[in-house]
Amino acid sequence: MKKIDQNAVTYGMPIELMMENAGREICNEMLKKIKKYKIKKILVVAGNGNNGGGVIAASRHLSIYGISLKLVILGTKNSLSTPSKLHLSLIRKNPKIQIIYSSKNLKKVLSEIQNSELIIDGIFGIGINRDVIDPHYSIISAINDSNAYVISNDVPSGINADSGKIYNIAVKPNYLVVLHKPKKWMMRPKTLKFIVANIGIPIEIDN
């Protein structure tokens, strides 16, 4: 998938646009679950990489439907990837989205996780490259201990996208929105409930 992403960028498709498409698709899945389970308390958790950017974009899309939510940024504004920073700037005055920085208040983040009914996991995607330590470890563990319905963006955070193996901890989502195409290990029966989201990658570079 890293190769396809790179091909798309080389071809002229900006990451920011694919991120926008990912955000819209994630939002659509959120809307379905919000309606089905009559959900009011929504928490979106964004890591530093582009996986986080997709859920930041999803937050803006959801707010357009008049829905309020809380958005946790793991780290600071400056620690985000460049495409994610663009999507963060598009919600800077959004009255429906309350932004919480984990670097300032980890206790609040953990209590918000406990209180939420729907959690969107954008902590890590295909870019995770090592075992997870705190604060990410405590956050993933709190998500798994919560009663919330959990949707992961692209890959459950903590799983190696190529092999399907867990590093030392991973989010256990109820549902997964996979971007572009499923990874091979996801096809094993009973692994995960997922949907494949079209993020607009041109068909002619998809190989």
Ligand SMILES: NC(=O)C1=CN([C@@H]2O[C@H](COP(=O)(O)OP(=O)(O)OC[C@H]3O[C@@H](n4cnc5c(N)ncnc54)[C@H](OP(=O)(O)O)[C@@H]3O)[C@@H](O)[C@H]2O)[C@@H](O)CC1
């Ligand atoms: N590319 C595209 O076209 C599109 C991609 N999209 C999405 O982006 C995802 C890939 O994005 P990505 O490459 O930025 O990686 P991602 O997984 O978000 O972040 C990894 C970050 O975490 C860090 N880090 C790693 N391990 C760590 C650890 N154990 N503990 C703590 N930190 C750790 C690592 O930084 P490091 O510290 O290694 O420098 C990096 O900052 C992909 O899955 C898809 O969902 C869509 O938005 C649409 C278009």
Ligand SMILES: [K+]
């Ligand atoms: K994720």
